Amino acid sequence: MTPVLTIQNGTKIIQNGVDEPRNILNKINLTINKGDFITVLGGNGAGKSTLFNAITGTLSLSSGTVTLGGNDMTHLREEKRAAYISRVFQDPKMGTAPRMTVEENMLLALHRGKKRTLKKRELKENRDYFKELCAQIGNGLERHMTSPAGNLSGGQRQALSLLMATMTKPDLLLLDEHTAALDPKTARQLMTLTNERIQENQLTCLMITHRMEDALTYGNRLILLEKGEIKLDLHAQEKAKLTLPDLLLFFEETED
Numbered sequence: 074m075t076p077v078l079t080i081q082n083g084t085k086i087i088q089n090g091v092d093e094p095r096n097i098l099n100k101i102n103l104t105i106n107k108g109d110f111i112t113v114l115g116g117n118g119a120g121k122s123t124l125f126n127a128i129t130g131t132l133s134l135s136s137g138t139v140t141l142g143g144n145d146m147t148h149l150r151e152e153k154r155a156a157y158i159s160r161v162f163q164d165p166k167m168g169t170a171p172r173m174t175v176e177e178n179m180l181l182a183l184h185r186g187k188k189r190t191l192k193k194r195e196l197k198e199n200r201d202y203f204k205e206l207c208a209q210i211g212n213g214l215e216r217h218m219t220s221p222a223g224n225l226s227g228g229q230r231q232a233l234s235l236l237m238a239t240m241t242k243p244d245l246l247l248l249d250e251h252t253a254a255l256d257p258k259t260a261r262q263l264m265t266l267t268n269e270r271i272q273e274n275q276l277t278c279l280m281i282t283h284r285m286e287d288a289l290t291y292g293n294r295l296i297l298l299e300k301g302e303i304k305l306d307l308h309a310q311e312k313a314k315l316t317l318p319d320l321l322l323f324f325e326e327t328e329d
């Protein structure tokens with residue numbers, strides 16, 4: 074197994090000067106291996122987004138290290154880490170530029186981690202490829218290639234965000250409740266697309282979800298966070314055996 078990302082003793086202490094200091098991440102140890110698709114569960118405030126923020130560099134750790142591909146990136150800025158790590162957020166508005174067209178957004182994604190200038194020639198060269206990718210989704214996105222992303226439906230916009238996050242095959246894909254704002258049918262379609270993109274491109278992925286069924290159905294590994302700590306880390310066979318009642322029980326035991 075090849076480690077893609079390792080967090081050692083990852084701790085984040087919050088001090089607001091009024092309350093007692095609080096560990097919102099508490100000595101987290103996590104090794105994500107190449108090809109892992111890990112579903113991440115935990116109650117509200119358990120530290121799931123904080124863990125993602127520590128991985129992307131949005132938040133710096135109080136102590137501990139983050140290693141990517143064998144290189145220590147604990148002090149690497151978020152913009153630099155973005156060359157290796159993609160994230161899709163819950164809010165469909167977060168992943169795309171609203172005034173840019175669908176194809177311009179996709180060109181921007183092709184430049185991820187590199188220079189930000191967009192050339193007309195490049196757009197022309199990649200136009201057919203972009204349209205082909207969009208046509209694979211099956212939600213009509215390919216008919217809106219020259220529309221501003223802000224005019225798309227939430228489902229189309231989130232599918233575009235997912236395409237953009239996976240186009241350049243990031244070392245690590247982070248999905249932060251990316252289906253939560255969609256209606257049940259659209260959420261199911263996006264989840265199917267997500268799984269296809271991950272399998273086809275052999276991506277390594279962490280997916281935060283509150284949908285227990287998705288956490289069980291997808292991925293080869295499951296972690297459960299509580300109060301900034303990893304309470305459960307189930308690998309392939311253990312996860313395969315896990316049932317919904319088991320999971321609900323774990324949840325109840327870990328919640329106050």
Ligand SMILES: Nc1ncnc2c1ncn2[C@@H]1O[C@H](COP(=O)(O)OP(=O)(O)OP(=O)(O)O)[C@@H](O)[C@H]1O
Nearest residue numbers: 087097115116117118119120121122123124132298
């Ligand atoms: N920058 C910050 N400053 C102070 N407290 C923070 C900060 N970021 C997160 N927290 C606190 O840390 C705890 C964990 O928050 P986090 O957003 O990671 O939880 P979560 O598991 O993602 O929850 P949810 O399911 O509600 O999204 C919460 O109590 C939150 O209020």
